[in-house]
Amino acid sequence: MLKTLSATALLSLVAATATAGETYVGIGTTGLEVGWGQALSERSGIRIDAEFLSYKRNFSTNDTDYDAKLKFGNVGVFYDYFMGSTFRLTGGALIGQRKLDGTGRPTGGVININGTSYPAAGESLTLDARFPTVSPYLGLGWGHKQASNGPAFFFDLGAAIGRPKVKLTATPGLVALAGQSNIDAEQSAAQDKADKFRVFPVVKLGFGYSF
Numbered sequence: 001m002l003k004t005l006s007a008t009a010l011l012s013l014v015a016a017t018a019t020a021g022e023t024y025v026g027i028g029t030t031g032l033e034v035g036w037g038q039a040l041s042e043r044s045g046i047r048i049d050a051e052f053l054s055y056k057r058n059f060s061t062n063d064t065d066y067d068a069k070l071k072f073g074n075v076g077v078f079y080d081y082f083m084g085s086t087f088r089l090t091g092g093a094l095i096g097q098r099k100l101d102g103t104g105r106p107t108g109g110v111i112n113i114n115g116t117s118y119p120a121a122g123e124s125l126t127l128d129a130r131f132p133t134v135s136p137y138l139g140l141g142w143g144h145k146q147a148s149n150g151p152a153f154f155f156d157l158g159a160a161i162g163r164p165k166v167k168l169t170a171t172p173g174l175v176a177l178a179g180q181s182n183i184d185a186e187q188s189a190a191q192d193k194a195d196k197f198r199v200f201p202v203v204k205l206g207f208g209y210s211f
Helices: 002-018 172-178 180-195
Strands: 021-028 031-039 044-061 064-082 087-105 110-113 116-119 125-130 134-142 150-161 165-170 199-210
Touching: 021 150, 031 064, 031 199, 044 087, 044 180, 064 110, 064 125, 064 134, 087 110, 087 150, 110 172, 110 180, 116 172, 125 180, 134 199, 165 172, 165 180, 172 180
Parallel strands: none
Antiparallel strands: 021 031, 021 199, 031 044, 044 064, 064 087, 087 125, 087 134, 110 116, 125 165, 134 150, 150 199
């Protein structure tokens, strides 16, 4: 009798383990992701993934135009709680580097700083905006519930929370022309622009395979 119960328990454990893991790939506002999920129970699971993004984006603050690139290289760690068959609530964090690098773009041989134009010959204005190394994540989604072996799609909708910190650097000649107070005012305007992304929207769609 004991041997029968032990064999049954072992088979149940093997069966649960066989359907507990999922490997997945996806794409979204945090870039390309590759990850692994592990079921903890019928209602919960954990996931870890790597996310990469390199995206050019131009933007303006006051009258200053920037050529910029958004770069992500981070690890996502998540806990899923399932409210139904596939609908879930997700909490976790993005850990790693997320930044925006930009260069002030001259127009007609001049560059605008805090509403005033200055000669741009040989001068430059660079912007560096960095998100926190650890940003909490909250969201909801469908999928990632490893109920059986095989393929399945998933969808995520949420937000990574963390205020980016902006640093603006001007060449000495540009500082002499515009004055440090105008450079500081331009940095403040850039920070105000970046603050709009302190709640960074996360939308992801992907495909997973459960084992």
